[in-house]
Amino acid sequence: MVEQTLYSITQFYPEIIVTVTLCVIIVADLLTKKESHTTGWILLGGFVLAGFTLLLQVGRNESVFFDMIAIDPFSLFFKLILLLAGIFVILFSVQSRELDQYMNRIGEYYMLLAGMMLGMMLMVSSTNLLMLFLAFELTSLSSYVLVGFTKHSKRSSESSMKYIIYGAVSSGVMLYGFSLLIGTTGAVDIYGINEALAAGTDQTLILNISVLMILVGMGFKIAVVPFHFWAPDIYEGAPISIAAILAVASKIAAFGLLIRFFSISFADAGGISATGAWQGVEGIHWNLLLGVMAALAMIVGNLTALRQDNIKRMLAYSSIAHAGYILMGVVILAAEGLTSVMIYLFIYLFMNLGAFYVAMLFSNKIGSESIEKYKGLGKRAPLQGVALTIFLVSLTGIPPTGGFVAKLYIFGAAVSAGWIWLVVIAGITTVISLFYYIRVVRNMYFYGSESGNDPLQFNVWSNVILLALLIPTLLLGIYFAPVLEFARNSIHLFGM
């Protein structure tokens, strides 16, 4: 027992480092001057260090802490991209003007960010329903507070409130689902559930209800239709850096959790079949249900995004649509589908963070998030304008950008598994998405500025960060073999 615990701790360094950093930040916040981002830099160091220790785990495939946590290539992949997203979000926060008047509480901000990261890292690796729920709640609670961090802003407080209510209800429903599942199968960890289901059960109805309930919670986190209503309001109200982490990291983590939970709990004895059909729970055609959810997310997300004027709201609806595209890959719960999901998430990280980043830079300078106010910005901020154009083009999925490769693999997986109708919907909605993405580009370039023509000045660091997001977005469109290789090697779930 002690031995296993001690051994487990050696496999748990990344999480421990993040936890320690969290504690250090609390102390540092008391000791350092309030008006600086010192705590942010400490957190950045913590994330980088955690990333390095993660790399030591390459190739591990085992379960630690008495089957609570899986250390496998799958979780490694997700943790790496989560940390990467976290690092970018810290870099965004340091430059954010929105946070300026809350500098006396900035330590709290970074502490919560550390908590959220810890929660997300546990989300993608836990194999026990209790652990899974705790991780889920740790992430949620941190993010509720972060969304309302700019507390003098009415919108921010309002969105925090909304987020809590939506979030609490959906995690409650999910928890209920868990309890039903535990009750019918008598197991708390996903392997046990799988065994119990494989042995056969006559509680089909309850099982179906419980899985539906669990889908509610997860659907909420990935913001997929019909659980998406919170996203636009919350993104609009939250500071842009937090909207970015919600749209990217939190979504990535939720997908990791969803994939692990469903593919292990309901796998067949021989693993998942080529078309990814789940036989574990009878009664409902699960693939079809997810397929319909994906289709709805693509349709609703893209159509609603057409009418938005606030760039954060637009990006919120766009991220709902992207959740739909990613869910398409989950529908094909076979290797191809999972690989394509992981490629998508990796590329999505760069392009979506990039779009949020430029939105933040512009908001810092012109004090507005309205797309109408972007008129003439292409000329006033050439690099940022071109960068935003490329990010948006990539989100649309036009080559030679990363977004195209992401879509290519998702569409490819769906075509090869025979989900033609779903791909056709995805294709049509992609065309629709062109409208609202290109509208931003059009405003930046085709119109003269209404608020002065002086060029906007950005410091060198902000350009460096921008390039750090821009270059991968472009490069991944031309040469993507390494990501493909990385994703393909990372689909090994412990126990599969």
Next chain:
Amino acid sequence: MEFSIFGIGILTWLVFVPIVGMIIILMLPDKNRNAIRWTAAGATGIQVILAAVIFAIFDRSKLGINDAESFQFIEKYSWITVEAVPWVGRIEINYFLGLDGLSVLMVILTSLIALIGVISSWNIQKMVKGYFALYLLLVTGMMGVFVALDFFLFFIFWEVMLLPMYFLIGLWGGPRREYAAIKFFLYTFVGGILMLLTMLALYFSVAYTDPATGQSVHTFNILHMMNPANYVEGGLLAGVDTTWRYVAWMALFINFAIKIPLFPFHTWLPDAHVEAPTPISVILAGILLKLGTYGLLRINFPIFPDATIYFIYFMAVLAMISIIYGALCAMAQDDFKKLIAYSSISHMGIVVLGIAALNTQGMVGGVLQMFNHGIITAVLFLAVGVLYDRTKKRGLYDFGGIANQMPKYTGLAMIGMFAALGLPGLNGFVSELFSFLGAFEAYKWITIISVTGIIITAAYILWTIQRVFLGKTPEKMSDLSDLTLREYLAFVPLIILIVLLGVYPAPAIELMNASLSHLVEFMNSGG
């Protein structure tokens, strides 16, 4: 046939020289406008020289089409290879370029028109740097499509053209440029998505056995897709004359028909042409439209011979409608540019009718018509551009008696107009004759009806000449100067080609004859 410079194949140079030019332009200071212009001229000039080299050493007897061995100037490098993914097998994307009789003429056309486009862009004053950078990116995309033999590569180049074109119309265009730009973008993007889906379906249906390792490899190689033996058992597009093959053919056809543009997918063209600046209209009509018919011949025909034959009447009828509808619409226009735009629809219909004949005359006529139409419409758009530069007007009724004011200009423009009309002795006549001859053999009635389009064409062109060049000069237009040296530079090479190919078309026909005969044979035996 191989030819390389510094160890890099000539086709790669041809495709990427504009990109190099673009990078140089981006590094030049904004104010140095002439250096920017000369860089663009240099990049496209090098392309013309390379194209001339290709024309000189191209082996006219090699077949190409579906046989990798007989393609010329082949460059094939592994781009992305991922070993054995479960259920998918090895993934392979190649950087695979090559030329055969079908593409060689298009490559020559592209390089020529691109250079002439730069010459006629010389007096663009707004954001010169951005303009030429985008222009060169566009040229790379077009050239890439004509030489790519890997579907993935083909697709990338195809889509690379979208954004530059959007900005070139949207930023440098006329009053309704924004509407025209998004309309162009949207139409093409819809086509692109259809092509993407078909490409994926093909990819998963085709696997060839790697002779070295015996592995089954999924591939985007267009040539492998033409071989029925490479289709995997149970693949979506395996077999002959299946519903899915028809669907896939139709998806690709719509994509290419949008580009051509064939009735009823043509409505973006008049808008785009009217709003685009002159050099972009030249590129659009001269090269971009040819991508559509080229795509049909390179992809639809040899990959889906069965479906092509199944839909061939449908194609011929659409071509017929385009010919007549385009000509009638052209007659009704009072905007010079719109008139040429509709005449393009009509003339591209002749191309489609020619290739739909599925015999050598028709095919040769069709491809030659692609080349000729590229040159003729380039002249016509340049002619409109010259008038527009001087008067800022494009309405046909605004002009009159230009012949008295600008006799030399009128002479050159009229040669272009007569070539469009199909006057014997000029190049348009030869290719239209071949197209109709071939088509007549295959579809008597469709061809007979289509030929009436020629009469309408004659009518609107003669009427245009009368309205613009003859008659009395309106008072406002009494001091128009004749062509400048730069304008001559743009006009003269094209006029020479119009006359030369009208009198002696053999050099062009020789280039493609072997390949196109082979394509016809392949279609008739495989389908």
